[in-house]
Amino acid sequence: MLKKSLIFIFILLACSSYSLAQKKDNSLFKIAVPEKNWTLEVSLPGFFVTRNAVSPDNQSGRLDAEIESEGFRLTIMWVKTVEKGTSKELRDLASNKLKQTPIEKDGFAPSEYKDFPMLEYLVKEFRGVKLNQKHYNAYIAKDGVWIDFHLSKVEFKPGDEKRFFALLDSVKFVETKP
Numbered sequence: 001m002l003k004k005s006l007i008f009i010f011i012l013l014a015c016s017s018y019s020l021a022q023k024k025d026n027s028l029f030k031i032a033v034p035e036k037n038w039t040l041e042v043s044l045p046g047f048f049v050t051r052n053a054v055s056p057d058n059q060s061g062r063l064d065a066e067i068e069s070e071g072f073r074l075t076i077m078w079v080k081t082v083e084k085g086t087s088k089e090l091r092d093l094a095s096n097k098l099k100q101t102p103i104e105k106d107g108f109a110p111s112e113y114k115d116f117p118m119l120e121y122l123v124k125e126f127r128g129v130k131l132n133q134k135h136y137n138a139y140i141a142k143d144g145v146w147i148d149f150h151l152s153k154v155e156f157k158p159g160d161e162k163r164f165f166a167l168l169d170s171v172k173f174v175e176t177k178p
Contacts, residue, residue: 033078033145034058040147043170047074071154072163078147090146091117091139113138116168122156132156136164142173
């Protein structure tokens with residue numbers, strides 16, 4: 001009888017730990033913007049987060065992550081703003097600023113992915129070093145906060161963009177208590 005009870009307890013514990021393991025997502029990152037009643041959630045499988053910080057005045061924040069072995073770099077930046085605007089207007093503003101930088105960008109173009117206004121371009125080389133570095137930026141304007149997702153990949157090959165689109169597919173806003 002004791003043996004059967006122990007086996008039952010072992011099976012119960014094994015099933016519950018399996019269930020917990022299935023529900024836990026170590027790649028899910030939450031970005032809380034102070035004084036907002038929502039949190040930005042994004043799944044970053046394979047990425048190592050090197051920074052997730054809010055400025056001392058709570059007006060901006062930044063998450064940096066990478067998959068160093070594959071050449072992926074990700075930055076998610078947010079800033080509170082008094083200026084109102086749509087995500088497309090934010091993309092257009094960023095586009096004008098990026099056009100002014102001295103780095104040569106091939107294929108610089110606005111685009112759309114689902115609800116995300118985007119910019120994409122390729123930096124073939126920088127200061128004589130061949131990079132073939134693809135850049136993707138996606139923009140969100142929400143509740144007085146501007147958010148910029150920037151993924152770059154050195155030695156870009158077709159198919160590498162799937163990681164960025166999977167990241168965007170995982171983005172969601174979760175309501176929180178005020």
